Amino acid sequence: MRTHTCGELRAEHKGESVVLKGWVDTRRDLGGLVFIDLRDRYGLTQIVFSPQANEDAYETAQQLRSEDVISVRGTVAARKDQAVNPAMPTGTIEVQGDACAVLNVSDTPPFVVSTQDESRVDANEDLRLKYRYLDLRRPALQRNLELRHRFYQTTRRFFDQHDFLEVETPVLMKSTPEGARDFLVPSRLHPGHFYALPQSPQTYKQILMVSGLDRYVQIVKCFRDEDLRADRQPEFTQVDVEMTFATEEQVYDLMEGLMADLWADLKDTEIDTPFPRMTYDEAMRTYGSDKPDVRFDLKLQDVSDAFDGCGFRVFQSIIDDDGRIMALPVPGEGDRGRSAMDRLTDYVTDTIGAAGLIYIQQGEDDEVPSCNVSTNAIPQEHVEAAFEQAGAEPGDLVLLVAGPTPTVYEQAGQLRLHMADDLGLRPEPGEGPDRFLWVTDFPLLEWDDEHERYAPMHHPFTAPKDEHLDRLDDDPGAVEARAYDLVLNGHEIGGGSIRIHNREMQARMFDVLGIDAEEAEQRFGFLLDAFRYGAPPHGGIALGLDRLIMLIAGASSLREVIAFPKTQSAKEPMVNSPDTVDAEQLETLHIDTVSDEEDA
RNA sequence: GGUCCGGUAGUUCAGUUGGUUAGAAUGCUGCCCUGUCACGGCAGAGGUCGCGGGUUCGAGUCCCGUCCGGACCGCCA
Numbered sequence: 001m002r003t004h005t006c007g008e009l010r011a012e013h014k015g016e017s018v019v020l021k022g023w024v025d026t027r028r029d030l031g032g033l034v035f036i037d038l039r040d041r042y043g044l045t046q047i048v049f050s051p052q053a054n055e056d057a058y059e060t061a062q063q064l065r066s067e068d069v070i071s072v073r074g075t076v077a078a079r080k081d082q083a084v085n086p087a088m089p090t091g092t093i094e095v096q097g098d099a100c101a102v103l104n105v106s107d108t109p110p111f112v113v114s115t116q117d118e119s120r121v122d123a124n125e126d127l128r129l130k131y132r133y134l135d136l137r138r139p140a141l142q143r144n145l146e147l148r149h150r151f152y153q154t155t156r157r158f159f160d161q162h163d164f165l166e167v168e169t170p171v172l173m174k175s176t177p178e179g180a181r182d183f184l185v186p187s188r189l190h191p192g193h194f195y196a197l198p199q200s201p202q203t204y205k206q207i208l209m210v211s212g213l214d215r216y217v218q219i220v221k222c223f224r225d226e227d228l229r230a231d232r233q234p235e236f237t238q239v240d241v242e243m244t245f246a247t248e249e250q251v252y253d254l255m256e257g258l259m260a261d262l263w264a265d266l267k268d269t270e271i272d273t274p275f276p277r278m279t280y281d282e283a284m285r286t287y288g289s290d291k292p293d294v295r296f297d298l299k300l301q302d303v304s305d306a307f308d309g310c311g312f313r314v315f316q317s318i319i320d321d322d323g324r325i326m327a328l329p330v331p332g333e334g335d336r337g338r339s340a341m342d343r344l345t346d347y348v349t350d351t352i353g354a355a356g357l358i359y360i361q362q363g364e365d366d367e368v369p370s371c372n373v374s375t376n377a378i379p380q381e382h383v384e385a386a387f388e389q390a391g392a393e394p395g396d397l398v399l400l401v402a403g404p405t406p407t408v409y410e411q412a413g414q415l416r417l418h419m420a421d422d423l424g425l426r427p428e429p430g431e432g433p434d435r436f437l438w439v440t441d442f443p444l445l446e447w448d449d450e451h452e453r454y455a456p457m458h459h460p461f462t463a464p465k466d467e468h469l470d471r472l473d474d475d476p477g478a479v480e481a482r483a484y485d486l487v488l489n490g491h492e493i494g495g496g497s498i499r500i501h502n503r504e505m506q507a508r509m510f511d512v513l514g515i516d517a518e519e520a521e522q523r524f525g526f527l528l529d530a531f532r533y534g535a536p537p538h539g540g541i542a543l544g545l546d547r548l549i550m551l552i553a554g555a556s557s558l559r560e561v562i563a564f565p566k567t568q569s570a571k572e573p574m575v576n577s578p579d580t581v582d583a584e585q586l587e588t589l590h591i592d593t594v595s596d597e598e599d600a
Numbered sequence: 601g602g603u604c605c606g607g608u609a610g611u612u613c614a615g616u617u618g619g620u621u622a623g624a625a626u627g628c629u630g631c632c633c634u635g636u637c638a639c640g641g642c643a644g645a646g647g648u649c650g651c652g653g654g655u656u657c658g659a660g661u662c663c664c665g666u667c668c669g670g671a672c673c674g675c676c677a
Contacts, residue, residue, distance in 0.1 A: 030633060030639070031633035031634065035635080048635080085637055091637085111612090126668070126669050179676085227675060232676070350604085351603070353673065458677070459677040557670095568671085
């Protein structure tokens, strides 16, 4: 039996007879002496085998290779002063091996598992994912999974202390008409019918409020069949929260308390509460994003006025069409050279997708600011007015992006992030201060160009602000919602709202969204029915657990905090999913597949 | 659906203007080595240059297509 782990022996254990089990991390064979660093989840311990101590154990140790699983019996010995390894927590001792049993041999691993040498840990991510069980032996990933475990514990304890009930909702539910694409599950018992995996348990948790559960929480898997990003996986985990009679302030307060507990437990850090708040409108106008990274300055400035009447056709037509000209003042870059500016222009057109980049510069030795568009096209007075309106000073650079709103805000916001990276203003993952922010006063709806209709910005159950209700029919785009997002360091880590709890209001919302009464009845009839029977006001929020852990861990990808993540093409290389299935299985499910050619 | 980056030894990478037998480090194998800790020393094995096609006297290198991985845009109520 194992008496200790590989991370716990110290000088105080000197003389004890111990049994350790684990993996061979590294092996140093000096000829007449073999050192093994033995690894388990808890750490590394040096074992030394010599023929004097035990001939058999020594001979076995000579045969050991990386990742063999062994059991060692031995005596804890204090190391001599010059032999102490201060880099190892167990570095003051070693175990003198009296017996060594190989429990299982390992093939030579496809990459070096030991992370004792940082320069050897780099293996391609697809290889690491294919051999995820080896990758997961490494302390960095184990540490992330441990953080995740502690996140669960703190979160459950916090909500339990606040009288929340954790309730499981179905994973097999039904498809909803809007939002992300659903993952569908064919029904064997009902040919042609499908379950859908939940994009979130939104309607179920609202029903639980109608049921009088009062306070609900669930740590729950959600599924969205959309393209992946470094911070987006098709299956992800939410901390899903809903409260009866909730107001915005109660949700803010609750979440700030949770964050404080999490930061205390996981990062041993105190965070300042309450968190600052910013309206959606201000976020878009000053940061060009609904999840602004406020860890650095670089604020946008609307300089449309300065160019009104300037005669420059590109700008004038945008102004006349209610578009905006957004300025990003960049301090100290007034002397940035032509080739660097050309590269920046390429970035703006190719990556950000704006029509072009116009800029105003005033170098340290320049009398006046000058624009890369000639003064024939834009009179100098407008150039100077814009430079001043942007808040720029001699020595600065002002970047201009023009276009229709809200696109131009987002493009300017992308440019802001690009410049921040360029200037080294944005802290690396895991570094710098954590800046929480509530973004509030979201629009209820946004215009969907593709379908030429309004779509919910949050979801169709979000309550409009009472004072905006009268505009819902004639100017839906101007209606604000009782919705809020929690933002951390430029990442959206949660979003929620006060919900509609009134049947008529909900029906009216479906109507505004172009969902006719029949479809509303088919898709959401259960909710509309439930609202007939005394549905209390309620609201809540859902946190992106994976993203939060990614930020807490200082990782730059969700793949670092998920045990078995999917690649950007939504595959899981270890088990090789998704995969084909037997024809018989498909038949049982009443499914026929078509090839791409037939499909097209 | 699109833009960009990458794919060369088990692994991480280098590879000049298209030119002889494709290199390094590490890992692996063998031998030596009793205080190492990324042990060290010596020797050795190890390659479908992702795949297919094209240009060329000649392709790792140029062109086209395709697959895989990554970052991003679209998408993500």
